[in-house]
Amino acid sequence: MDLKIKNVHLFDPLNKIDEVGTLLIDKGKVIKGSESSARQEIDGKGLYLFPGFVDVHSHFREPGAEDAETIETGSKAAVKGGYTSVCVMPNTGPPIDNEGLVRFIKEKSEEVGLCRVFPIGTVTKGRKGKELSEMAHLYEAGCVAFSDDGDCVMNSSVMRNALEYSKLFNVPIIDHPEDVFLSNKGQMHEGSVSTELGFKGIPDISESTVVARDILLSKFTQGRIHLAHVSTADSVKLIKDWETDKVTSEVTPHHLLLSDDEIKDFDPNKKMKPPLRTRYDVEVMQKAVKDGLIEVVATDHAPHPDYKKELEFAEAAFGVTGLETSFAVLYTELVKKGKLTLGILIKALSSSPCNIFNLPLGEVKEGATADFTIVDLKGVWEVTTDVFASKAKNSPFLGRKLKGIVRYCIVDGRTIFKNGDFIS
């Protein structure tokens, strides 16, 4: 037997496991059996063991912007935040629109040897929104979904064809819902705060009108759509009204916690797309996760170097980091404050994304693949610029004291992270 984790609080809401016990792992799988000696043993006293977290929306920036992040630093950031799997977005330079680049990412991440990295391929060649990518080639090379993230597929006919064609593989098209004519040059959510600060706004209708379109296209084609970083109350209402298993969605930790009034200090680390919405939208997002309408919490981890962020607000790049703070900030601000149960949060971070993206992961039961995250829920840490494993420091949660320190990450039965050290 390879690994024995004892005295740990096993927690898997999907399989209704919530008890202190021992977990035995051999050849990368959870096994049943006697508690005989193992080659490695972890004493999990006082710690929680969750299915390894899965992020379906990260930007590792490689190839093309290695000054912001690389597959190595992104993987470290992921693991530090408890993520054992990450789906990486294809808006790299060049974009991931051919199988050679998919293989590059897979090989590179295997070399790094930390979390699993699943490439997402582009919907259209060059992310230009015109011609479909060679989806079958991309799928066979290992893509788990398709997305032109960063840009919306504005041409509805192209989107229609993408939704139809992707039915060949039963994988979702991830759309970044943003009508670029409505959001044109906007800097923050359009509302009373943008009016006061004098910024050109990004109205919530720039998102919800495309969400409506995408839902109707999915209904028409019976193709699967996954709505990235939903942020507005109207988007949630549309998802609710048209509830169908072909449409799934995600929300980011920052849209679950922060609102546009936070921008009154012109902090460039609160600038992202979609923008921080109103307090009301934030409440609707929290309720949507609680009610299971939005199944997935995804980070939209968007690292940028300081020279693209430490600028006047309108010049600063869109995007914030998220992998390292995601669990702790949601646990501290939502679970500890009684707004969300630990079970729903863990599902949104593990089994739900696995279900949507066809990943055979995200469970703790016997026979399951041994990808786990072991967390000290009582541990307190402060988010400062020098704690990040990511190359970037553009977190909107800088300065916060958070509960929840990731102690171990286990991927395929192998300990890859132990008390702050990476073991590749």
Next chain:
Amino acid sequence: MGLDRKDLLGIQDLSIDEIEEILTTAEHMEEILTRPIKKAPTLRGITVANLFFEPSTRTLNSFTLAEKRLSADSINLSAASSSVLKGETLLDTAKNIQAMEVDVMVVRHSMPGSPHFLAKRLKASVINAGDGCHEHPTQALLDIMTIKKNFPSFKDLKIAIIGDIKHSRVSRSLILGLKKMGAKITLCAPPTLLPLWLEPFGVEFEYSLEKTLPGKDILYILRIQKERQEESFLPSLREYIKNYSLTYEKLRKFASKEVLIMHPGPINRGIEIESRIADSEYSLVLNQVTSGVAVRMSILYLLTQRKLYGSKD
């Protein structure tokens, strides 16, 4: 004497007492401007940099004159001649200027919050000379000073601001300032040039100019920028003129006889305002410009006293 603050970034965070102090000091400064030798040694040895990243004639000249009248040393840096064009960041440009031992930076920038961004990261005092569509506090203060000279009190004074409210930093600062002083404000613009979210400002709005004009003490006309047509905020300038241009005829027909006209300049004659009104006895436009120098002298003086003699606490 002096304001107990490092920077002057907006009307938003100024108290009524601070506004009063700036205005009172500005009245003293105005007296200097009427002397045959228009100079005081007050800021000798103080260095001011005027960082204008957006074209400006009036505000830049007004600040420069204010600095000279008080004997400060000043340098001007405009976007065209700066290293901004060579790819240097705003912060690096400002830090380089600060490294030359500059005490005050007057910043004009096309993006909201840029002076606030610099103020947080610099030791030098920062004065906002207009940041995008956000604020233009010195303009609002000179407007308030001009109004104060013509009316005994701000309480219940009825002021209409007419024109492109949505893209105007002048309107934001002016609304904040006049509300603090107790005036009643009506905004008048076509719906596309009026923000949808006016509630927090505590103002009324009216689409029709004819309905706006009656009973007002002051009509504050904003400049209409020709680009608004290209961005499809307006079908045509001609249509704007038809509905919103303040003509002598409309003025006589709808407005009160004692009404006064203000405009932050530069004026587009024949577009938002008819020449005949701009040059008439109703117009306070040139009085505003005179107040501008005095108000900026006052602000420069009040901000640097803290540096020269320490903060109040």
